[in-house]
Amino acid sequence: MSNLINRRHQLLVALLLVVSIIGMGTTVKRVVAQDDPVTELVTTSEEDLNAFWSQTFTDEKLGDYKPPSAVTAYEGETPMDTPCGETEAENAFFCPEDKAIYYDTTWFAQEYDKSQNNGYSVVGIIAHEWGHYIQDLLDQKLQLSEGHYSIEIELQADCLAGNFTRYLYDGNGSLEITADDLKEGMNSFFDIGDDENTKWDDPDAHGSSAQRSQAFLMGYNQSVAVCLDTSRIAEIANVEGEPAATEAVPAN
Numbered sequence: 477m478s479n480l481i482n483r484r485h486q487l488l489v490a491l492l493l494v495v496s497i498i499g500m501g502t503t504v505k506r507v508v509a510q511d512d513p514v515t516e517l518v519t520t521s522e523e524d525l526n527a528f529w530s531q532t533f534t535d536e537k538l539g540d541y542k543p544p545s546a547v548t549a550y551e552g553e554t555p556m557d558t559p560c561g562e563t564e565a566e567n568a569f570f571c572p573e574d575k576a577i578y579y580d581t582t583w584f585a586q587e588y589d590k591s592q593n594n595g596y597s598v599v600g601i602i603a604h605e606w607g608h609y610i611q612d613l614l615d616q617k618l619q620l621s622e623g624h625y626s627i628e629i630e631l632q633a634d635c636l637a638g639n640f641t642r643y644l645y646d647g648n649g650s651l652e653i654t655a656d657d658l659k660e661g662m663n664s665f666f667d668i669g670d671d672e673n674t675k676w677d678d679p680d681a682h683g684s685s686a687q688r689s690q691a692f693l694m695g696y697n698q699s700v701a702v703c704l705d706t707s708r709i710a711e712i713a714n715v716e717g718e719p720a721a722t723e724a725v726p727a728n
């Protein structure tokens with residue numbers, strides 16, 4: 477008798493455990509889906525970026541497209557080890573070592589909360605980092621590792637983000653971008669450009685706000701092929717600041 481009660485008790489405990497595990501699983505899932513709009517926004521951006529780039533690789537005959545290995549969130553204040561070094565607060569980056577994109581989720585949440593619209597700046601940052609991934613995939617074609625400056629690589633990533641943004645604006649993705657989103661995104665990305673003393677060949681140069689806007693809009697208004705034409709990017713890179721070495725040397 478007592479054995480039976482014991483067994484029943486054990487069975488009940490086991491059953492409760494299963495129920496509570498299932499319950500926990502369901503709760504966690506629901507929290508992510510409903511209470512974390514940033515994770516949802518990043519996930520939808522990933523889907524749209526993969527769809528856009530997969531189609532573009534086919535259309536432009538760029539070879540086989542494959543998605544980045546991962547898009548990984550980290551907490552800004554808690555440095556995380558990656559093959560490209562420790563993560564930093566208020567940053568997002570593409571790591572060529574493991575072909576993954578990393579982003580500070582705390583920073584993204586702040587950007588999202590600041591937004592008066594749909595949080596497009598988060599989408600734009602991911603699209604820019606994806607641009608670096610595309611550069612890595614196409615490295616042999618673009619030969620970016622040979623003779624190109626940081627500013628060109630950054631401006632090209634802005635241009636590629638512009639291509640993708642147009643795709644969204646035209647209603648081809650799951651994410652909806654309005655004119656207000658676009659205006660807000662442009663302001664938040666390009667308000668802070670390099671200061672006027674930054675030399676064009678500075679390894680940290682990203683471009684002035686005028687150059688960054690110009691590169692983004694070139695991508696927005698023109699084809700991916702235009703962004704991939706490194707001579708077009710080089711032209712923008714020289715719009716402000718000192719001219720490139722080839723132009724600085726007087727013709728003789």
Ligand SMILES: [Zn+2]
Pocket residue numbers: 604605608630633
């Ligand atoms: Zn960049």
